[in-house]
Amino acid sequence: MQDQILIEMKRVQKWYGGYQALRDVDLTVRKGEKIVLCGPSGSGKSTLIRCINRLEAIQQGSIVVNGHRLDDSIKAIDVVRQDVGMVFQSFNLFPHMTVLQNCMLAPIRARRIGKAEAEATARKYLERVRIGDQADKYPAQLSGGQQQRVAIARALCMQPKVMLFDEPTSALDPEMVKEVLDTMIGLANDGMTMICVTHEMGFARQVADRVIFMAEGHIIEEGAPDVFFRNPQHARTRQFLGEILAHH
């Protein structure tokens, strides 16, 4: 069971016009794995996870998610997006809907689940991110940390097989980082497959099975966190870790 492959990227190339954002990216993610992606800004780490749920199209290579090959067809994109949840740096909650409505919309519209069932699911996951008492508020009435936890609950309501996190704590005030990380750690402990783009190296140490370092669109190096942090192989990795850990 642990060996089931959920995501397989092979020789993926991605250009923005003349600029190559991803170069020869190979990545295999097994069920239950937690992966942390790090690297300097512009290294392609956000682009990489945005390709997995086809927010960005790739030009060459292949991506297979849960056995479904991602191509340009609406059907393939649909199937993959049902399996992949995503949490954004800027939360992207729907401001004109309550917290509960935010969580119910997609299951009702995309999974065609009944309203009562959708509400029960939404309340369950809101409870799980410890924000059940805020269900009837609007996003603007919540703190950043609370909003990000709602965004996590909203993604979970679609019962995804994989969760993608795109710098989920970068837009937060320092005192709110912990509550979001704790939620993510809880999710990891429950066995969720996760790919996180983050600079929170403490989180990486605690949760990640593998840490992947990217620069200039390449995967430069990857390894289990204790090896990766203690003994990075590449000069580029050492330089990056030196810069980022100096602040922590």
Add this chain to the structure above:
Amino acid sequence: MTPHFGLPEFGFLLRGLQWTVLLTLVAFAGGCTAGLAVALMRTCGHKGVEWITSVYIGIFQGTPLLLQLFVVYYGLALTGLKLDAFVAVAIGFTVNASAFLGEIWRGAIQAVPRGQSEAAMALGLHYSSRMRDIVLPQAIRISLPATIGYLVQLIKGTSLAAIVGFIELARAGQIVSNQTYQPLLVFGVVGAMYFILCWPLSWWGSRMEARLALANQR
């Protein structure tokens, strides 16, 4: 013996006012419906469709409304389609409004942060749900001040319908003024009627704008 401005004359102006309101309502309702289609086509992501829509908008924004009304009334008559004056100006104003409202709403749709669509896509929502549930409710809020502003312009703009012989408020005022030789009084009343229609809308529009600015600050 020239008649003085009395109740019958006032009643005539009121009927003109009725036609002005009716024409505005029809043109606005039609313009909203067609304008929504224009705005959606203008933002659909298909280059060809977007180009055609931008040409459509360009034509109606780039030529005088007067000319467009002439074309609908006299031009369609030449093809053998004899339209009632009201139907002709209603069509003219509707088409014109669809271009202007389409452009206003195009801007509003594009003003909704890209992250909103991305979150919706990541949740597996299709285009129709993305638009109906996420983008349009926010775009309509953003566009409300400009939309109300356009409605005020439309109310006053309907006076152009007089040139094809349609008797709305301004034309009714002209007729009464010619009969009574009391232009100041008559056009004063006509002006007051336009003002009563337009001013509350303008006030509402600027209040919405102030509220929106406040909401954006937060």
